[in-house]
Amino acid sequence: MLQFILRRIAISTLILxxxxxxxxxxxxxxxxxxxxxxxxxxxxxxxxxxxxxxxxGLDLPWWQRYLGWLTGVSxxxxxxxxxxxxxxxxxxxxxxxxxxxxxxxLVTVATFLAIFIGVTLGVLSAIRQYSGFDxxxxxxxxxxxxxxxxxxxxxxxxxxxIRFNNWIADPTVSTTATAVVALxxxxxxxxxxxxxxxxxxxxxxxxxxxxxxxxxxxxxxxWWVQPxxxxxxxxxxxxxxxxxMLVMTVGLANRKILYAxxxxxGLGLVSYFVTAPILEDxxxxxxxxxxxxxxxxxxxxxxxxxxxxxxRTAMVVSVGTAIGMAFLVFMDQLLRGWAGFLALxxxxxxxxxxxxxxxxxxxxxxxxxxxxxxxxxxVLPTIVLTLISIASYSRYTRGSMLExxxxxxxxxxxxKGLSDRVVFTKHALRNALIxxxxxxAFDFASLLGGAVITETIFGWRGLGAMFRLGLDTxxxxxxxxxxxxxxxxxxxxxxxxxxxxxxxxxxIRR
Amino acid sequence: xxxxxxxxxxxxxPAASTVEExxxxxxxxxxxxxxxSQGQLVxxxxxxxxxxxxxxxxxxxxxxxxxxxxxxxxxxxxxxKTFYDAGATVDGGRPTLQLWPFQIGEHPFGQDTIGxxxxxxxxxxxxxxxxxxxxxxxxxxxxxxxxxxxxxxxxGWVEAILMRxxxxxIIIPLLVLAAVVGKMxxxxxxxxxxxxxxxxxxxxxxxxxxxxxxxxxxxxxxAEAIGTGPGRIIFKHILPNTIGTIIVSATLAIAATIxxxxxxxxxxxxxxxxxxxxxxxxxxxxxAFLTRPWLFWWPGLMILAIALSVNFLGDGLRDAFxxxxxxxxx
Numbered sequence: 001m002l003q004f005i006l007r008r009i010a011i012s013t014l015i016l017x018x019x020x021x022x023x024x025x026x027x028x029x030x031x032x033x034x035x036x037x038x039x040x041x042x043x044x045x046x047x048x049x050x051x052x053x054x055x056x057g058l059d060l061p062w063w064q065r066y067l068g069w070l071t072g073v074s075x076x077x078x079x080x081x082x083x084x085x086x087x088x089x090x091x092x093x094x095x096x097x098x099x100x101x102x103x104x105x106l107v108t109v110a111t112f113l114a115i116f117i118g119v120t121l122g123v124l125s126a127i128r129q130y131s132g133f134d135x136x137x138x139x140x141x142x143x144x145x146x147x148x149x150x151x152x153x154x155x156x157x158x159x160x161x162i163r164f165n166n167w168i169a170d171p172t173v174s175t176t177a178t179a180v181v182a183l184x185x186x187x188x189x190x191x192x193x194x195x196x197x198x199x200x201x202x203x204x205x206x207x208x209x210x211x212x213x214x215x216x217x218x219x220x221x222x223w224w225v226q227p228x229x230x231x232x233x234x235x236x237x238x239x240x241x242x243x244x245m246l247v248m249t250v251g252l253a254n255r256k257i258l259y260a261x262x263x264x265x266g267l268g269l270v271s272y273f274v275t276a277p278i279l280e281d282x283x284x285x286x287x288x289x290x291x292x293x294x295x296x297x298x299x300x301x302x303x304x305x306x307x308x309x310x311x312r313t314a315m316v317v318s319v320g321t322a323i324g325m326a327f328l329v330f331m332d333q334l335l336r337g338w339a340g341f342l343a344l345x346x347x348x349x350x351x352x353x354x355x356x357x358x359x360x361x362x363x364x365x366x367x368x369x370x371x372x373x374x375x376x377x378x379v380l381p382t383i384v385l386t387l388i389s390i391a392s393y394s395r396y397t398r399g400s401m402l403e404x405x406x407x408x409x410x411x412x413x414x415x416k417g418l419s420d421r422v423v424f425t426k427h428a429l430r431n432a433l434i435x436x437x438x439x440x441a442f443d444f445a446s447l448l449g450g451a452v453i454t455e456t457i458f459g460w461r462g463l464g465a466m467f468r469l470g471l472d473t474x475x476x477x478x479x480x481x482x483x484x485x486x487x488x489x490x491x492x493x494x495x496x497x498x499x500x501x502x503x504x505x506x507x508i509r510r
Numbered sequence: 511x512x513x514x515x516x517x518x519x520x521x522x523x524p525a526a527s528t529v530e531e532x533x534x535x536x537x538x539x540x541x542x543x544x545x546x547s548q549g550q551l552v553x554x555x556x557x558x559x560x561x562x563x564x565x566x567x568x569x570x571x572x573x574x575x576x577x578x579x580x581x582x583x584x585x586x587x588x589x590x591k592t593f594y595d596a597g598a599t600v601d602g603g604r605p606t607l608q609l610w611p612f613q614i615g616e617h618p619f620g621q622d623t624i625g626x627x628x629x630x631x632x633x634x635x636x637x638x639x640x641x642x643x644x645x646x647x648x649x650x651x652x653x654x655x656x657x658x659x660x661x662x663x664x665x666g667w668v669e670a671i672l673m674r675x676x677x678x679x680i681i682i683p684l685l686v687l688a689a690v691v692g693k694m695x696x697x698x699x700x701x702x703x704x705x706x707x708x709x710x711x712x713x714x715x716x717x718x719x720x721x722x723x724x725x726x727x728x729x730x731x732x733a734e735a736i737g738t739g740p741g742r743i744i745f746k747h748i749l750p751n752t753i754g755t756i757i758v759s760a761t762l763a764i765a766a767t768i769x770x771x772x773x774x775x776x777x778x779x780x781x782x783x784x785x786x787x788x789x790x791x792x793x794x795x796x797x798a799f800l801t802r803p804w805l806f807w808w809p810g811l812m813i814l815a816i817a818l819s820v821n822f823l824g825d826g827l828r829d830a831f832x833x834x835x836x837x838x839x840x
Contacts, residue, residue, distance in 0.1 A: 015677045023682065023690070030693040142825070146817035148769055150776045151792055151810035158799045449683025453773055457796075468777070471689060479690075487681040494681070 001502070008498055012491040023483045024066045024476050033058060033087075033474035056087060056475065069480060083484075084477035086469070095466055096481045102355050103455065103462035104489070106378065107447045110385035114443070117386070118393025119436060124192050125394065126401035126432075127424060133191035137394060144391035149450055153384045153457040160380055161350040169347050171224035173215055182211040226339045229332040231272070234325065238265045241324025245317045248425050250310075260306035260314045261321045264299055268325040271298075279333050281366045288330070295326040337368025341376075344369060349376050353459025381454040388450065389443055396439055401432040434504045441494035448486045552754075555830040562826020565819035572816060576636040579629070591627040593634040593786060599625040605804050620804045622795070632808050635788040638781055639816065642702045642771045647764035649706035654713030655756055659744050661714065662721025672718065676711040684708065688770055692779040698787075701780060705767060713759045720752045754831030761824035765817045772813050788813050 032038070033056065037049050052058065057065050072082035083092040125134040190204035218224065229237070242261040246252050275291060282288060299322030300315050307314025342349055344358065344365050349372070351357050356374050363373055404410065405428055413427045452464035463482050470478030546554065556562060581587030591597075599621050605628075606615025619628040661669040679687075687708055695701040724730065725748065733743050749756075774780030775789030783790065788809040795805035 011677075015674060015681060018674070019678050019681055022678065023687075026687075026690045026694075030690050142818060142821055143814075146765065146769070146814055146821050148772050148776075148789070148792075148810060148813045148817075150773055150789070151806075151813065154792070154796045154799065154806065155810070162800075445679075445681065445683045446685075449685035452683070452685060452689075453777065456777065467686060467689075471693060471779070482686070483682065486683060486686070490681040490683075 004502055005495075005499060008495050012495060016487050016491055019487055020070075020480065020483060021066065024069065024480060025062055027471065027476045027479045028062060028065065028474065030471065031474050052087070055089070065476070069476065073480075073484070083481045086478055087473045087475040092477045092481050095478065096485070099462045099466045100485055102460055103448075103451055103464065104485075106381055106385065106454070106460070106462065107444070107451055107489075109378065110382050110389065110447055111440070111444055113382065114386045114389035114393055114447075115436075115440065118390040119397045119433070121390065122394040122397025123401050123424075123429060123432070126398045126405065128192060128194055129402065131191050131194065133188060134398075136188075136191075137398075141391040141395050144387050145395075147388065149384060149388060150453045150457060152387070153381070153454050156380050156384055157352050157457060160383075161352045165348040165350055168224065168342070168349060171219075171222065173219045173224075178212055178215045178219070181215060182208045185211045225342060227335040229328060229335060231269075234272070234328045234332060235265070235269070237328045238268060238321065238325040241328075242317070242321045245320040245324075247421060249313055249317055251419075251421060254310075256306070256308055256310060257314045257317050260303055260318050263306060264302045264318045264321045265325060267298055267302065268295075268322060268329075271295075272329055275329075279329070281368075283367075292323075292326060295322045298322060334368050334371060337366070337372060340365055341369040341372040344373075350380070351377065355460050355462075377458075381451075381458050381460070384454050385447055385450055389447060392439065392443065393436070397432065397436060400435050401428065404428045404432040407431075434501065437497045437500045437504070441490065441497045444493040445486070445490045448489070552830045556826055559826035559829055561822045562830075565822035565826070568815060568819040569823065572636065572812070572819075573640055576633045576640060580633050580637075582637055589630060589633070591630045593626065593630040594784070595626065597621070597625045597627070603628075603802060619808045620802070622805055623798070623802070628805065628808060631786055631791060632788070632812055635786050635791050635809055636812055636816070638698055638785065638787040639768055639771055639789075639813070642698055642705065642781075643764045643767040643816075643820075645699070645702035646705045646709060646767040646771075647760050649703065650710040650763055651713060651756060651760040653706060654710035654759075655717050655749065655752075657710065658714035658717025659721050659749060659752075662718035663725055663740065663744055663748070669718065672711075672714055676715055679708075679711050685770065685773060688774055689777060689779040692774045698781055698785070701771070701774075705770065709763060709767065709770075713756065713763065716755050716759060717752055720755055721748055724748045724751055754827075758824055758828045758831065761820060761827055765820040765824065768813060768817045768820065 034049055034052065037045060037052065040048070042048060057068065060068075069084060072084055075082050081093060083096060085091055086095065121137050125131075125137040128134050186204040186208035189207045190200040193203050194200065195203075242258075242265065243252070245261065246254070246258065250257055252258065278287065278291070296319055299319035302322075303315030303318035304311060306318075341357075344363075349357065355377055356363070357377055358373055360373075363370065365373065410423060410427055413423045418427075448463070451462065452467060454460075455462045455464035456468065463485055466478045467482040470476065470480075470482065577585055579587060579589040580591075580593060600616060603617070603621035603623070603625065605618060605620035606613065607618035608615070617627050617629065619632055622628055622631065657668075657672055661672040688705060691704040691708065692701060695704045721744075730743060730747060733747050738747075771780055772787065772789030772792070775787040776793040778793070781787035781790055791809040792806060795802065799806045
């Protein structure tokens with residue numbers, strides 16, 4: 001395994017190096033770096049041109065310029081990176097630091113969301129092949145495949161952001177809108193759960209009633225401007241998380257593990273009251289991460305103590321439940337910050353450009369309101385990036401899952417009398433997920449490319465903006481800084497995918 | 511030789527009785543139904559794929575519309591307005607197209623801010639996009655097929671280079687690389703050529719994979735045994751067996767190129783003014799969304815319509831070439 005990883009690292013480094021040469025040469029030859037000065041009417045034109053030639057080393061052959069850049073980068077090994085300066089003389093290191101955070105946050109969130117939603121939709125549409133749900137997902141995937149990213153982004157910016165801002169000023173949901181939302185949920189759930197026509201009808205009606213009732217109730221208590229989950233909803237959600245974990249592992253009938261999960265929820269309830277003062281206004285993210293760590297440890301401990309001979313499964317279920325519950329508590333606190341944020345933002349929470357609604361220097365809210373300050377701005381670009389990746393993930397998962405379901409060992413599992421649940425979760429899903437790991441790496445690169453477009457439209461000063469600055473001024477330094485981050489991240493993702501693949505599928509290891 | 515496997519000649523090895531049985535069964539089948547060759551089956555499956563047929567119609571309609579309405583080269587125009595002449599703005603430039611009661615009117619897609627006919631502009635943009643997309647589709651397919659076949663057949667350093675080059679495209683986002691070369695390219699033919707040089711890798715990998723398995727098959731060994739040269743083996747014996755993969759991949763490449771080209775033009779690295787393209791139109795008028803929404807809707811919907819129909823065509827072709835797909839064949 002170690003040898004496998006080392007060989008991967010060596011190959012990746014070589015490719016990263018070759019890519020950098022290609023990128024450098026292409027960039028410096030992409031246009032005339034002096035074109036704006038040639039057209040200028042300044043009196044000291046010649047002087048300016050000479051200054052730029054000296055500054056950027058335009059009179060040197062390409063390999064000397066490249067070696068100069070490479071020398072600067074190679075100092076990274078002694079932690080003294082020198083990525084050069086832009087054409088106007090500002091430091092690329094600083095530029096990179098300020099822009100990388102925003103972009104990587106955007107792309108990482110989009111990647112994880114797309115994997116989660118896309119894989120779920122793909123599995124569901126494979127299990128319910130040729131159902132209404134399957135056709136809807138298939139059509140949706142084709143639609144998003146064919147959607148120009150930039151067009152969808154502009155559309156979302158102008159429709160989504162501006163309409164939402166107008167709506168939140170007077171947040172009422174009309175009866176028709178409520179009915180439509182409930183109908184969509186009802187149709188989707190009925191189609192996914194399947195069964196006889198009668199059963200589907202009952203599922204649909206119940207879902208419709210519940211969703212309709214919920215939206216109506218939310219509307220009555222003006223939940224949209226003063227949202228919170230409250231203890232009852234947290235408890236319901238935690239039970240749901242436990243149910244999900246059980247269904248995915250051993251089934252609801254296993255009392256021992258069920259009790260372990262229930263004890264976890266009980267402990268979560270206690271800690272909800274204990275940690276309330278800390279969560280009121282935590283100092284920084286480390287507090288949150290520390291609490292998450294404690295949560296995981298408690299979950300592990302409960303599983304260890306209560307699991308008996310099924311210790312491992314009990315630990316997995318307890319930790320899953322604990323994390324689910326912790327997430328709900330977090331969301332509860334977060335949602336309570338919404339009203340305060342709305343007041344700070346003057347009832348127009350989404351701004352159509354920039355990474356923060358209110359620039360950090362002028363922001364006065366607490367921790368939770370601060371999350372909204374950048375979180376809300378993250379929503380629209382993330383939706384754009386996610387939608388397009390979901391399409392490929394769902395199609396790919398569907399194909400992979402269908403192929404797995406038709407394998408002989410699935411027939412064997414069924415003929416042994418195993419239930420659908422066990423066949424799908426234990427035998428089919430795990431094997432179907434293996435090929436998905438390979439497209440994660442490809443997808444990450446295309447997402448970084450897509451981020452160039454979304455950042456342009458939503459006015460982010462991220463990596464994409466840095467790349468465009470470099471390309472527009474025919475200046476290799478910002479472009480290469482972009483390349484280092486994008487290429488490095490892609491190589492890392494690719495390698496992780498390879499290692500995951502090798503550990504999941506022993507046939508790959510050589 | 512393939513002649514000995516013709517279905518009307520009996521296989522000489524089985525016992526006489528089974529041969530007679532085989533004859534009688536065959537006669538019954540012959541009476542009841544017509545048999546089809548592999549190619550005919552593919553064509554039949556394709557023409558029965560409703561989605562693909564509708565898409566084909568939409569695509570042909572858009573293409574004919576784009577190239578005849580404002581004319582192209584020697585193709586005469588029937589629309590009468592050009593994409594560069596400004597005119598007086600009528601009714602704030604609103605579209606005159608109405609579905610009920612149906613009327614086309616003077617400016618069905620409206621006019622832009624300086625009174626140019628927006629239908630002519632959109633059609634010009636569609637022409638540009640289609641030209642780039644089909645050129646790239648064709649060129650990158652040819653390059654990808656040849657390199658993939660050579661790499662799969664000869665292995666060795668060709669294969670090593672191919673695999674490393676495809677790895678490059680994993681770490682550099684295609685859009686970024688395309689933006690850099692798009693900036694170099696002047697005119698759409700150069701743009702198309704440059705994009706083809708970037709987009710052949712996916713197909714090359716696919717073809718290489720198929721060739722790797724096909725070259726171990728008996729019919730290749732047989733061809734080698736009678737002294738057939740490598741060129742003939744690749745192009746006569748191996749590639750026809752990968753035609754399904756190639757055609758499907760070419761279709762999907764066209765759809766991807768439409769999106770890539772329009773994204774590049776949107777960012778300002780593709781088609782440059784004074785020429786126009788769908789992406790450039792959207793980029794120019796994105797801020798007019800609230801005041802003149804039609805300037806934004808038409809080019810976007812046009813890109814969506816083309817890409818969607820090409821993708822559905824590709825899906826229909828994939829089903830048609832997939833021998834396991836029998837749902838539409840019976």
